[in-house]
Amino acid sequence: MTASAALVQERPLRNPDSTSSQMMTRRGWWLVIANFLFPGSAQVLAGNRRLGRIGVVATLIMWLLAVGAVLTLMLWRVVFFTIVANPIALFAVEVLLVAYVVLWVILTIDTLRLVRLVNVRPGARFGIALLSVALLVVAGTTAGAAVSKTDAARSALGSIFGASAASVPPSDGYYNILLLGADSGKGRDSMRFDSISVVSINADTGRVVITGIPRDLEGFPFSKNSPMRRFYPDLHEGHGSPTCGWTSAINQLNTELDVCRDGAKIYPKAKEEGSTPGVEATKDAAEGLLGIDIPYYAFIDMAGFASLVDALGGVEITVTERLPEGGGPKYEGEPVEKWATGWIEKGTQHMDGETAQWYARSRKTTSDWDRMKRQRQLQQAILKQFTPTTVLSRFEEIAKAGEHLVRTDIPRSMLGYFADLGIKSKSEKVTTIELTPANDVDQFTPDIAYVHGLVHKALHPPSPSPSGKG
Structure with a gap:
């Protein structure tokens, strides 16, 4: 046996017998598959070892980062979500993914060169080339999707969450967030909040309590340290302004601070902390009414609400009474059949965004109390839809909808913690909890001490006795 023949036998991948089409074909398949399974390995085995080592090291780094991410998600979820909520970290991930895909393309082209298609069996040439391109497309598409989702997350985080707001510890075991909903349409000199509620999240268990506040509720106090105490030392009542357009209802505070008072002087730090004077006044009012600390808010623009529901794939709702869609009667006593543009029928149904929006708004044939219940029902249905499967499969749509839907002063540094909760x-x-007559809460003269007790009982329910009673 000659020396060259022995070398071919010992190292058929690096020093193949180019006259054997069978060997070259088998070698070609192996190199293409090796390049896909472990980029860089084809070069280490049969080509430029320096290029191969770069590919192998890059692949090992990517695998280590992926395994590290999975382990962190499993063992230290708060750390994982804190990292992925950081725009700088997300940008670094994008750069790494793009750089790795470019390297993979270079390695794939070089692998095809190493295969030497001219020495492969004629019938296998097209198959090897096609497989190589197909595997590259699969890898590139997967990486491209990851880059797209990462970029969507970075864009959404930057537009929704405030980086300057300070992180605060839980208050009495809970993080309380004021949730506001309104239409910020054109032609309005100021916005009135159509939906006001407080979401309380237990800092240890993640248990959620939602307290609904009627938008027309009056006779509430502001929190002890609120600058609004200067105008209303006791209760916010009987101070409407017919020329300015606000009343003493809680949903009028935004108008009062934005249009009728110099809100920027009353709440000078609101803008830099990602809020507004009207929102801060509403926070202070909710704190005084409920007897809890509310450090953060989230505003949902109802004009874009439908896009979020559609991004989630719709919501499942059980409708208890037939409801009309439409803007309401043009004159007093106009029959509902004349102005209704459609109907939401009774029964369990899967609602798209437009239907869900009408379900949350409709009140012409019912009451504000009924509408509050429906809004709370929708909130719970939307929370239920935020499953890992839904979020991953529809991430870009959800992120895009969120950019145009939500404003908040929750700091990005808290996102990891809240995601874990x-x-x-x-x-x-x-x-x-609904602060309505059904719970013995009067809309115009609420018993503040009673409301405080109602909220405290919901947040801190009595532990069941060993016998199961009480």
Whole structure:
């Protein structure tokens, strides 16, 4: 046996017998598959070892980062979500993914060169080339999708969450967030909040309590340290302004601060902290009414609400009474059949965004109390839809909808913690409180001490006795 023949036998991948089409074909398949499974390995085995080592090291780094991410998600979820909520970290991930895909393309082209298609069996040439391109497309498409989702997350985080707001510890075991909903349409000199509620999240268990506040509720106090105490030392009542357009209802505070008072002087730090004077006044009012600290808010623009529901794939709702769609009667006593543009029928149905929006708005044939219940029902249905499967499969749509839907002063540094609590909350039942006559709360002269007790009992329910009673 000659020396060259022995070398071919010992190292058929690096020093193949180019006259054997069978060997070259088998070698070609192996190199293409090796390049896909472990980029860089084809070069180490049969080509430029320096280029191969670069590919192998890059692949090992990517695998280590992926395994590290999975382990962090499993063992230290707060750390994982804190990292992925950081725009700088997300940008670094994008750069790494793009750089790795470019390297993979270079390695694939070089692998095809190493295959030497002219020495492969004629019938296998097209197959090897096609497989190489197909595997590259699969890898590139996967990486491209990851880059797209990462970029969508970075864009959404930058437009929704405030980086300058300070992180605060939980208050009495809970993080309380003021949730506001309104239409910010054109032609309005100021916005009135159509939906006001406070979401309380248990800092340990993730248990959620939602307290609904009627938008027309009056006779509430502001929190002890609120600058609004200068105007209303006791209760916010009987101070409407017919020329300015606000009343003493809680949903009028935004108008009062934005149009009728110099809100920027009353709440000078609101803008830099990602809020507005009207929102801060509403926070202070909710704190005084409920007897809890509310450090953060989230505003949902109802004009874009439908896009979020559609991004989530719709919501499942059980409708208890037939409801009309449409802007309402043009004159007093106009029959509903004349102005209704459609109907939401009774029964369980899967609602798209437009239907869900009408379900949340409709009140011409019912009451504000009924509408509050429906809005809370929708909130719970939307929370239920935020499953890992839904979020991953529809991430870009959800992120895009969120950019145009939500404003908040929750700092990005808290997102990891809140994301972890969100996962915990999936196993907990959501508790709701409506401050309505059904719960003995008067809309015009609420008993503040009673409301405080009602909220405290919901947040801190008595532990069941060993016998199961009480």
